[in-house]
Amino acid sequence: MSTISKIKKPIDQDLKDFEPYFKKSLQSDVPLLATILNFLYRTKGKQLRPMFVFLSAKLHGDSNEYTKLAACSVELLHTATLVHDDVVDESYERRGSFSVKALWKNKLAVLVGDYILAKGLLLQLENKKYNFLHLISRAVQDMSEGEILQMKKSRKLDIDDETYFEIIRKKTASLIATSMAIGTASTTDDEELVEKMYRIGQDVGIAFQIKDDIFDYQAKGIIGKPIGNDIKEKKITLPLLHVLNSADRSERKRILRLVKHRNKNTKVVKELIQLVIARGGLEYAEARMNEFKNKAVSAIEEFPPSEARDSLVELMNYITTRRN
DSSP, X not given: OOHHHHHHGGGHHHHHHXXXXXXXXXXXXXXXXXXXXXXXXXXXXXXXXXXXXXHHHHHHSOOOHHHHHHHHHHHHHHHHHHHHHHHHTTOOEETTEEOHHHHHHHHHHHHHHHHHHHHHHHHHHHTTOHHHHHHHHHHHHHHHHHHHHHHHHHHHOOOOHHHHHHHHIIIIIHHHHHHHHHHHHTTOOOHHHHHHHHHHHHHHHXXXXXXXXXXXXXXXXXXXXXOOHHHHTTOOOHHHHHHHHHSOHHHHHHHHXXXXXXXXXXXXXXXXXXXXXXXXXXXXXXXXXXXXXXXXXXXXXXXXXXXXXXXXXXXXXXXXXXXX
């Protein structure tokens, strides 16, 4: 049995029931929009966030129709942000396929992302789940702020550890935190418990993003084939930040100058990647990643033993050991 299959075991039926529910939510009577939505459904990823929703729900009770709604709300938001991100990042590829931006251009990509986001919000309103709406809206706000802060720092390159963690907490961790919180909110009215799960999810989400930052030095998760997309986009992430923090003033200036002015030069990008590897940037990032993951695991292990608890721990371990 694969790791993912083992993780899914306590929620296998929930995920099977979720598929047609999610597919139905990605529908429209407008033919062009329907085509794009169907394309997005066919190219969807592992759906890790719905897994966090269902496992968090099951940790505190029995999953129900509202849990399915919660998972759909999270996955719709995630899908919308990916479509928008490809426009912001000028990315032509997503999950080994063409992005919506590449196939249908920027204007349609922005409108499709807006449509998907609206679908999720309407689902919550139609079901009168105002607590879900609050959680999802907070995530939208955080993710937007995180993206804008990263764009600002990419222009000035004046990033430090505190700012880096603020960016990833808002941009990435907020959605995993929301997944765990909204799943919990579907099976309990205990607001303190919902917020506790949110905080645990933040730590998981930070670990998740650090893992992605490490991947940028190991192309598409394959060790030894660096691509440096973050460097090309002038994004200073934790592995490079570690090198900058340990460099003297003149070397720091030289590195920042290269990132700012020669970030498209393949030779320069390769040089910077090799510098990060040689100076222990990946080991440092991995150690910080495991700190956040271990903190989250310890918090989850405080709950009574159950299949859902064990699978949540496995899922947390998986996102820090995955190869893609």
